[in-house]
Amino acid sequence: MAKRVAIIASNGGLEAAYKVLNIATAAAATDAEVGIFFTFEGLSIIHKQSETMLKLRPENEHFSEGFKRANVPTVSELLEIAQDSGVKMIACQMTVDVMGLSKDDFIDGIEVGGAVAFLDFAYDADVSVTF
Amino acid sequence: MTQQLVNLTIDCKGLSCPMPIVKTKKAIDQVSPGQVLEVLATDPGSVADIKSWATRTGHQFIGTTKDGNVFKHYIRRTDPNEVRPESRHADVISNEELQALLSQNPVILDVREPMEYTFGHIPGAKHVPLGQLEEELESLRNFADQVIHVVCRSGNRSDTACQILSEHGFPHVKNVVPGMSEWTFDLEQSQS
Incomplete structure (x- = not known):
C-alpha cells in the first residue's frame, strides 16, 4: 500500500520552494502519493513568474554560489519532475481570491481548491508536513 | 561465457538530492525484473538515500562501492514472481x-x-x-x-x-x- 504525503506550502522565497519540492519529488520517487496545498506566499512557488518572485532571503544570498556548486536543479525543473511523477498540486482558493489572482496566473496542471479539497487528501495521509 | 554484471548504468555524478533518487526511480522502470541497475553518484547523501529508497520501494539493494569520489550503487529490480x-x-x-x-x-x-x-x-x-x-x-x-x-x-x-x-x-x-x-x-x- 503506497504511503501518502500531504504538504502545506505557506511561505515564499527560494528556500521554501526547495524545501517543499525536494520533499515532494523524493516522496514521489519513493512511490508515495503526494499532494501539496499552496497558500499565501507559498502560491509564488507555482506562479508562472516564480523565477522572478522567488528570491533568497538577504541573509542567505551567499547560498547562491552553493546552489550552483551543488548543481541543484532549478525550481521549474523540480516542478516539472513533480508533475511528471504525479504530485497533486492545489492552490488555495481563498488566498488566490484575496491576492487578486486567478488560475491563469499559475503553471498548467494545478487545481484551485478549498481547504476541504486538501483535507480530503490529507485525512488519509501517513505523513504531513508544513513549510 | 561472459556474464553481464550490470544491465543498465545511470550517471548521477554531480547531482544533488533529490535528483539521484528521482533518476533511479525512472531507471528502475527501464530494466526487467531480476536485472541489475548501477547508479553512479557523487552526492554522499545518496549512500543512505539509495538504500532506503530500495527498501521502501521493494527493490533489492545489493550494495555500494566507492571509486575515488564516485559511489556506485547496485540495485536489483524485484521480480514479482x-x-x-x-x-x-x-x-x-x-x-x-x-x-x-x-x-x-x-x-x-x-x-x-x-x-x-x-x-x-x-x-x-x-x-x-x-x-x-x-x-x-x-x-x-x-x-x-x-x-x-x-x-x-x-x-x-x-x-x-x-x-x-x-x-x-x-x-x-x-x-x-x-x-x-x-x-x-x-x-x-x-x-x-
Whole structure:
C-alpha cells in the first residue's frame, strides 16, 4: 500500500520552494502519493513568474554560489519532475481570491481548491508536513 | 561465457538530492525484473538515500562501492514472481545445517545474479545465475551423484533451480532456506 504525503506550502522565497519540492519529488520517487496545498506566499512557488518572485532571503544570498556548486536543479525543473511523477498540486482558493489572482496566473496542471479539497487528501495521509 | 554484471548504468555524478533518487526511480522502470541497475553518484547523501529508497520501494539493494569520489550503487529490480512460486521443491536444508557441513566441502550452487554473488557468497560456492542454469546443466553433470545445495537470496529462485535440476536427472538436490538474505556466517567476495 503506497504511503501518502500531504504538504502545506505557506511561505515564499527560494528556500521554501526547495524545501517543499525536494520533499515532494523524493516522496514521489519513493512511490508515495503526494499532494501539496499552496497558500499565501507559498502560491509564488507555482506562479508562472516564480523565477522572478522567488528570491533568497538577504541573509542567505551567499547560498547562491552553493546552489550552483551543488548543481541543484532549478525550481521549474523540480516542478516539472513533480508533475511528471504525479504530485497533486492545489492552490488555495481563498488566498488566490484575496491576492487578486486567478488560475491563469499559475503553471498548467494545478487545481484551485478549498481547504476541504486538501483535507480530503490529507485525512488519509501517513505523513504531513508544513513549510 | 561472459556474464553481464550490470544491465543498465545511470550517471548521477554531480547531482544533488533529490535528483539521484528521482533518476533511479525512472531507471528502475527501464530494466526487467531480476536485472541489475548501477547508479553512479557523487552526492554522499545518496549512500543512505539509495538504500532506503530500495527498501521502501521493494527493490533489492545489493550494495555500494566507492571509486575515488564516485559511489556506485547496485540495485536489483524485484521480480514479482519471486514472491509467490507455484510449487515447492520438498527437500530443503537450513542455513545453519549447511553451515555445519561446510568443513566437508559440500557442493553449493549459488543461482543469484553475478552482482549479488560478487558482493558476497558462501565460501566455495559455484555460481550459475538462474537464467543460465539450463544451458549450464552439462557442466554440473559431474556433481550429479553428490548432494547439490542450491542457494539464492530468499529461497525462491533456488527453489525454481532445484526443480529444474530434479527434472534433468539430478537426484540429490536441496534448497537452502532462507538463503543469503539471512546468512550470518562467513562470506567470500569475488575479485572483480
